[in-house]
Structure formats: structure tokens, C-alpha cells
Amino acid sequence: MQPPDVRGSNEPPPDLCTPAEQTRAGTGPTDRPPLDQVGGPSGTKGLSAVSLTVVVLSVVGVLVAAATHCAVLFLNITPPNSLSLQHAAAIEKYTQPEFTQSWKFFAPDPTTANIHVQARAKVMKSNGVSSVTEWVDLTAMDEEWIRHHPFPSQAQQNQLRSAWQNFVSSQDSEGHPVGLYGEMMQQYVLRIAAHSFGPYVIGGAVQSIQLRSASTPIAAPPWSNEHIDTESGYLTEPWWTVKAEDFQ
Numbered sequence: 001m002q003p004p005d006v007r008g009s010n011e012p013p014p015d016l017c018t019p020a021e022q023t024r025a026g027t028g029p030t031d032r033p034p035l036d037q038v039g040g041p042s043g044t045k046g047l048s049a050v051s052l053t054v055v056v057l058s059v060v061g062v063l064v065a066a067a068t069h070c071a072v073l074f075l076n077i078t079p080p081n082s083l084s085l086q087h088a089a090a091i092e093k094y095t096q097p098e099f100t101q102s103w104k105f106f107a108p109d110p111t112t113a114n115i116h117v118q119a120r121a122k123v124m125k126s127n128g129v130s131s132v133t134e135w136v137d138l139t140a141m142d143e144e145w146i147r148h149h150p151f152p153s154q155a156q157q158n159q160l161r162s163a164w165q166n167f168v169s170s171q172d173s174e175g176h177p178v179g180l181y182g183e184m185m186q187q188y189v190l191r192i193a194a195h196s197f198g199p200y201v202i203g204g205a206v207q208s209i210q211l212r213s214a215s216t217p218i219a220a221p222p223w224s225n226e227h228i229d230t231e232s233g234y235l236t237e238p239w240w241t242v243k244a245e246d247f248q
Helices: 019-025 049-077 082-086 088-095 138-146 154-169 179-197
Strands: 113-125 130-132 204-217 233-236
Touching: 049 082, 049 088, 082 088, 113 138, 113 154, 113 179, 130 204, 138 154, 138 179, 154 179, 179 204
Parallel strands: none
Antiparallel strands: 113 130, 113 204, 204 233
16 A cells, blocks of 8 residues: 655645746756866966966075075085185174074083173263273073073074174184174174163263173082082173164
């Protein structure tokens, strides 16, 4: 026995409905486009000529910038050669201090002392009296700034340390800067110190700045019987006159 037809008495069967009624009822054919036409052209085929040009130029620019960056860093870490010596100033300007290279972690003779750079300033007060500040530990100021800082800047961590190391290595046996590079490094550390003090301190205008390094040997570990004198030694530079541009 066939089940009774529960369709409403006024609703015609599907095969008797018009095409429009079948479409509204969801039982008839629809005008859907073929699947291969849905979404339009894919990939770069859907880009205009201007958009495609922008994409190509952007990719080429990124590749050129990456290749140039790698080439400069390669010249910076390789032994001196004709190309690196010819462009030494440009390479130094690009790599310092953000991309400085340090191999001390792998060195057979690691650092055995903590070196802090200190400075003091000679100021002229409005009444004509000259005064000298106390020694200020610039390295301790940087360490205090980056301590507990989640994202310390590369410059704050390495600028002063690298500048002082390069300055000391550019001096002769009598402590005089050697060549143009030595003079540039002297001016560099002077400007770092000038920015730390500012143009005015203790009620007077800064006239000159003196720097020194305090080298404190690292004590031997508790399990060692070696005795190390941890008294600090100082390397003091002469007074250097500052100019208005040193504070800029």
C-alpha cells in the first residue's frame, strides 16, 4: 500500500509547477555560473598593469636591499681587502652600532674585566665662576636604562661600549688618535658624553668634558684557588673642548 499523499490539496505536484514556481520552491534549476568561473581570475591575472608593476618593483627593491645588506655585512667581517678598504667609511657608518659584529663569545681569550666609561664636565656659571662636576658613570647609566627593559635598544646596549673600544684601539702608544679614523672616534665618544650631560649642568654651561675608563678585573669563582686583584684601574683622557654642534 502506498503512503497517503500529505501534500496540501491546493499545492500542485513538482512536475506540474511552472519553472518560476520550481525555482522559488528550490526544486528547479538555477542560473548558477560554472564552477570554473566562480571568483574570477586567480593569481596575478586579476591584477591591473599598474598593480602588477608595483608588485614587481617592490619585490625587486626588497631583493636588492637584502643583497646589499648581506654584501656590506660580508665586507665588514671579512679580512681587509681592496674593496673593504676603499669603502671603509661607508661600511663603518652603515654597520655601527646596529649591525656591529662581536666574536668575543667564541674568542679563546674572553674579557676578564668589567670596563665602565666615566665622564665629568667643566662648566662656566653665569657669575663667571668655573666648576667641575663629579665623575658620572655613563656605562652604569646605560645598564640602569636597559635593566628590566623588555625591548632595550641596540644603541643603548652597545653604542658607548663599542665607541670606547674603537677609540682606544685607534690610539698610538702615547694615547694620541691615529689618522682620520682616530680623530673621528674621539669626536664620537665626546658627543656621546655631551649628549649624556646636556649643554647645561649644575647651573652652568658645559665648556669641556673629560673621559676615563675604569677597568675592574672579574673575581675568581668560589671553587677556584686563584687570587685576582679586583682593584679598578683607570685610563684617563685629557680635557676635550665641546662645541654647540656636539649637543645636537
